[in-house]
Amino acid sequence: MRSRVAYLEKERDFVKNLYCDMPQMLQVISKGSLLSTSLNRFKNKMQSQLPNAYCLFIVCDKECLQWRLQYTDSINDRLLNSNGQLSIVPQALITFAASPSCPKRHDIDIQSASGWKHWLPFLKDHTFSDVSMVSVSDCQGSIYLMLVFQREEVRLEGELMALALDSYAAWLSAVFEREQADYLLLEDSHRDPTTGLLRRYSFENSFGIVLKDSRRHFQRAALFSLRLLSSSKVNDTDLKLLAEVMSDTVRDNDLIAHYDERELVMGIRIQHLEDAEIVAAKLLKSLNSPKFSDNRLIREGLSIGIAFYPEHSSLESLHQAALFAANSLKNISGYRLEFHGECYGSSADFYSL
Structure with missing residues (x-):
């Protein structure tokens, strides 16, 4: 005991x-x-x-x-x-x-x-x-x-x-x-819970850093405005799949944001103007895959407008130019590039007579 x-x-x-x-x-x-x-x-x-x-x-x-x-x-x-x-x-x-x-x-x-x-x-x-x-x-x-x-x-x-x-x-x-x-x-x-993409203010802060680095190191950057052409109510599941395809298409350090109901914005670092075209073409090719035929949002396509730094020195002017280029497609899926106030189908046309 x-x-x-x-x-x-x-x-x-x-x-x-x-x-x-x-x-x-x-x-x-x-x-x-x-x-x-x-x-x-x-x-x-x-x-x-x-x-x-x-x-x-x-x-x-x-x-x-x-x-x-x-x-x-x-x-x-x-x-x-x-x-x-x-x-x-x-x-x-x-x-x-x-x-x-x-x-x-x-x-x-x-x-x-x-x-x-x-x-x-x-x-x-x-x-x-x-x-x-x-x-x-x-x-x-x-x-x-x-x-x-x-x-x-x-x-x-x-x-x-x-x-x-x-x-x-x-x-x-x-x-x-x-x-x-x-x-x-x-x-x-910092991220939209529906898509996993950056919220607008987080994108703007992060892309602001990209622009500062670009000025410091004399680098180029491109901003994409991606307009959803579907006129139907945006389905969260379809939108999330679109966001995943976009994220898989670009590099890990590229930035993608959900701006509003029918616009996504993407910012990337580039070395040459044609690099932005390559990204846009790759994204459209991915979205045209037959496996997305049941996704109405993807099936109805995107109008992609692209603007460049240093041609535009601020995020606001880049976004306005990219949105202008996207709207110039008049609701047709594809991409256009804004360069010194004009819209082009290819960077090869920038300096043509």
Whole structure:
């Protein structure tokens, strides 16, 4: 009975210490503190919670090819090579990290386990007999691992260790969830949720940077006004598919925005005037694919007007010129280029007599 009471008192004190600063922890997470700040706080918390154990914090990529220590000290520096990198990773640790469906694991007799042989000098130097591990994915391609090494004579009961690991995983997951929420809120403020394209003000800010860079480096840019020819009510599903086709057609760093109900705008960097024609022709070819025959919005086509920088020095004048070129098609699918106040079917006609 005394032994049972002693264990319950130990368990009570452990749980009390584990959760005593939970309100402060939640407040830090809710305020969206820096990831590094939260990680440092969690590290200090676990090391104080497990005074008779040694905590090792590691990050690896989801392919388990690149590994690094989050923190170095006089104990774990034995694991690093002359370049300060984690040189060898035990197979047992690789297997664990590659198994997200099993986020916790406990290995005993690790000094004699083949899966830990690469770290045997480290384990023997510090007389570590077993290790408890937990892994948490940040959903951005990285896996965060905490390894708790223990010595046999001061080993913590399994239930208490599991409670500590679960708490650490819950705190870390909460931080990653908060970061993901911040990212989604930022994306929603910049992008149209229907199409995934930039909102007008975000496009204007981003294209303003393109124009500044173009002035600084004497580069060219082109602005496209893409008018939807369909007179029917715009269907969100059809519009989203059109946006996806446009995004697939251009480069990742090109800009596409949803301006209003029947106009999309695209800005690209170019080297030569004919580069804009190539993009327009490629887009129209993609939209003419038979697989889009059921999409009324795509089937009825686009009028594309194109204007150029430095012929127009501001976004407003570029947009007006591109819209003028698009309207010159008079509701016919295709593209026209505006150049010094005139509309042309090809840049080859710019200088013809």
